[in-house]
């Protein structure tokens with residue numbers, strides 16, 4: 291499902307459970323030294339998916355430990371992103387020559403608790419969510435907004451290397467094209483000597499999941515920078 295949301299330069303793989311017996315690389319095992327077994331297993335599954343992705347890109351397997359602020363530390367020349375939620379794990383990778391950054395996120399499809407929505411959505415976003423929900427109440431637009439913002443953060447972080455809070459981007463969905471645009475409300479990182487102003491993404495709601503993905507590629511840049 292996640293592969294459909296990313297450009298062809300990305301390889302995305304998914305799993306719906308944790309296969310037994312997966313081995314971690316030593317630098318990965320060090321990250322999981324104090325983790326519960328279920329956490330170790332989901333971590334191992336996503337690393338296995340990511341390594342399969344590296345193989346598909348024609349690259350050697352490598353350890354993918356946790357790096358700065360929890361972001362995966364990809365091998366040189368690789369960008370990628372990881373997500374997991376109940377019953378779903380995914381990893382997406384691409385050569386850095388092809389894509390500048392990737393963010394993916396999956397959530398169980400269902401409404402967010404109301405107190406969380408207040409934290410996640412700006413007043414302008416809440417107004418638009420109401421319109422979307424009136425037009426198509428089958429989609430939990432609030433959950434999709436949460437997921438889109440998580441994807442935005444995961445794509446933002448390797449470029450900016452700083453935190454981005456939920457009020458710092460305005461996300462607008464286009465249901466007809468299953469896409470969204472995230473306008474940054476704070477100064478964006480410099481990319482190719484220009485300021486990044488927007489990130490664009492795609493979404494899907496399927497099989498009980500709300501899934502979003504953001505990919506920033508060189509061909510997309512002229513529109514998104516100023």
Ligand SMILES: CC(C)(COP(=O)(O)OP(=O)(O)OC[C@H]1O[C@@H](n2cnc3c(N)ncnc32)[C@H](O)[C@@H]1OP(=O)(O)O)[C@@H](O)C(=O)NCCC(=O)NCCS
Nearest residue numbers: 359360361362372373374439440443444447454455456459
């Ligand atoms: C880090 C965060 C995005 C993870 O999202 P989540 O829905 O809780 O969990 P997911 O399973 O989808 O993603 C977890 C994976 O995100 C990745 N991740 C964690 N921190 C990251 C970062 N700083 N940058 C990029 N990826 C990161 C990791 O690969 C992690 O999996 P791993 O620990 O097994 O390697 C989220 O917990 C968070 O801190 N959000 C606040 C920031 C934010 O979303 N701002 C919105 C801006 S508009």
